[in-house]
Amino acid sequence: MQYESTRGGVRGLPSAEAVWQGIAPDGGLFVPSAPVTVDRGALKTLMAASYRERAVALLTPFLSDFSPEEIRECVSAAYTPAKFGTPAIAPVHKAGKGLYFLELWHGPTCAFKDMALQFLPHLLTRAAKKLGRREEIVILVATSGDTGKAALEGFRDVPGTRIIVFYPEEGVSEIQKLQMVTQEGGNTAVVAVRGNFDDAQAGVKAIFGNKAFREELRNRGYTFSSANSINWGRLVPQIVYYFSAYLDLCREKEIRCGEPVNFVVPTGNFGNILAAYYARQMGLPVRRLILAANANNVLVDFIRSGRYDRKRHFYKTLSPSMDILVSSNLERLLYDVTGRDTARVRHWMADLQARGRYEVDAATHAAVADVFWADFATDEETLATIKETFAAFGYVVDTHTAVGKAVYDKYVAATGDGTGTVIAATASPFKFNASVVRALCGPEAVTGKSEFELLEMLSAMSGMPIPAALRHLDRRPVRHRLAVAKDGMLDAVRRLLID
Numbered sequence: 001m002q003y004e005s006t007r008g009g010v011r012g013l014p015s016a017e018a019v020w021q022g023i024a025p026d027g028g029l030f031v032p033s034a035p036v037t038v039d040r041g042a043l044k045t046l047m048a049a050s051y052r053e054r055a056v057a058l059l060t061p062f063l064s065d066f067s068p069e070e071i072r073e074c075v076s077a078a079y080t081p082a083k084f085g086t087p088a089i090a091p092v093h094k095a096g097k098g099l100y101f102l103e104l105w106h107g108p109t110c111a112f113k114d115m116a117l118q119f120l121p122h123l124l125t126r127a128a129k130k131l132g133r134r135e136e137i138v139i140l141v142a143t144s145g146d147t148g149k150a151a152l153e154g155f156r157d158v159p160g161t162r163i164i165v166f167y168p169e170e171g172v173s174e175i176q177k178l179q180m181v182t183q184e185g186g187n188t189a190v191v192a193v194r195g196n197f198d199d200a201q202a203g204v205k206a207i208f209g210n211k212a213f214r215e216e217l218r219n220r221g222y223t224f225s226s227a228n229s230i231n232w233g234r235l236v237p238q239i240v241y242y243f244s245a246y247l248d249l250c251r252e253k254e255i256r257c258g259e260p261v262n263f264v265v266p267t268g269n270f271g272n273i274l275a276a277y278y279a280r281q282m283g284l285p286v287r288r289l290i291l292a293a294n295a296n297n298v299l300v301d302f303i304r305s306g307r308y309d310r311k312r313h314f315y316k317t318l319s320p321s322m323d324i325l326v327s328s329n330l331e332r333l334l335y336d337v338t339g340r341d342t343a344r345v346r347h348w349m350a351d352l353q354a355r356g357r358y359e360v361d362a363a364t365h366a367a368v369a370d371v372f373w374a375d376f377a378t379d380e381e382t383l384a385t386i387k388e389t390f391a392a393f394g395y396v397v398d399t400h401t402a403v404g405k406a407v408y409d410k411y412v413a414a415t416g417d418g419t420g421t422v423i424a425a426t427a428s429p430f431k432f433n434a435s436v437v438r439a440l441c442g443p444e445a446v447t448g449k450s451e452f453e454l455l456e457m458l459s460a461m462s463g464m465p466i467p468a469a470l471r472h473l474d475r476r477p478v479r480h481r482l483a484v485a486k487d488g489m490l491d492a493v494r495r496l497l498i499d
């Protein structure tokens with residue numbers, strides 16, 4: 001399989017190059033140059049397979065310059081029952097008739113980004129080896145909380161890599177901070193920045209863009225890379241769990257093999273739902289992809305009108321991992337639905353860059369609206385849905401998953417569609433415990449309680465154990481104490497790598 005840029009400037013690259021480069025030199029995103037299809041027979045064969053076996057079978061055609069043995073090694077290192085607490089890796093929970101939750105939060109940081117970030121480091125280091133790169137890979141991340149922790153867990157102790165995460169000192173929750181400063185692993189570093197998230201992000205960008213500093217580090221045997229969500233190596237492992245969920249439903253005789261289902265995906269950067277779209281393109285029987293957004297509903301407007309307009313108010317919501325106004329991965333969808341028309345994609349992306357908006361033609365809009373249905377939920381609706389879902393099914397969902405459920409209810413009300421539906425559960429309720437306890441017991445139940453008391457309360461109410469990753473976090477030794485001013489980030493990197 002070869003890879004090309006959505007903007008037409010590069011083609012014919014092996015997947016190892018696409019993963020290594022992350023973003024194409026023309027500013028576009030890498031996409032496979034030919035379709036991959038999975039026929040009914042192959043689906044049936046995978047029904048009895050484990051998550052790991054399914055992953056190897058589905059990833060191999062996309063990563064054909066890697067040997068099956070290399071892919072198997074990456075998959076085995078990423079998806080261990082020890083790290084995910086269950087051999088199912090991404091189990092499907094049946095809530096009611098025709099309603100299922102695909103639990104993507106069993107990984108080490110209790111959210112779905114582990115599904116990709118446990119895999120990417122192994123693929124990236126093998127890609128580097130294949131390309132004859134000898135330098136040690138240094139991953140730099142600016143985080144507002146969750147991605148940084150997921151990247152730390154993914155890269156920890158992966159040979160040939162180092163990871164340095166910058167977080168805004170006052171911009172993350174108590175639990176998020178403790179998760180990061182207690183991070184283990186011989187190759188991890190966590191640095192507090194005296195500033196906000198934008199300062200940390202700008203600092204990382206400036207380091208990436210500093211040619212002299214990159215050169216200095218290259219001479220010392222280091223090269224920078226990013227674990228960015230637009231990297232193909234992060235997207236491709238997400239295709240696997242949509243197949244896996246479908247196969248589980250077939251195996252459990254919840255559906256007939258071949259019968260279509262809907263997927264509901266709580267969406268921010270359009271990565272997770274794009275993976276579902278690719279699964280559908282590969283032949284997975286999917287009727288509708290239901291995009292669920294919070295008050296930052298830029299994608300809902302796009303799917304309804306064909307107009308993308310990022311110039312709008314930015315809301316801080318109770319589902320913070322979906323607080324996004326520029327959904328980078330949408331570019332890959334546009335490339336696909338226009339029949340790979342790189343000229344049109346370039347034109348729209350130039351409009352977005354210059355004016356903060358673009359509008360697609362009627363045929364492109366119709367192609368999008370044919371597959372996707374979209375709506376959003378407010379914070380009030382999100383909290384009400386957590387309570388209702390617990391009352392109806394005895395099942396506790398986090399705020400992001402609740403956005404999915406709320407939008408699914410709107411979908412059923414609007415369409416009457418009774419097709420079996422799988423909602424992607426993107427985070428453990430324990431990860432957003434304050435909002436979840438508030439939804440279940442009212443705001444007074446939360447007042448004056450520490451995050452750790454809230455974990456205990458939630459465990460008692462839901463009957464679910466506190467995830468190992470969050471338990472006793474306050475008793476673990478602090479391993480990272482470095483704090484720098486926002487103009488001191490480059491020096492911190494130099495000190496961590498060279499001195």
Ligand SMILES: *Cc1c(COP(=O)(O)O)cnc(C)c1O
Pocket residue numbers: 111112113146266267268269270271272273321322400426427
């Ligand atoms: C990142 C994230 C999302 C959004 O996923 P995208 O791929 O960016 O659309 C949803 N829920 C949770 C919990 C997340 O961490």
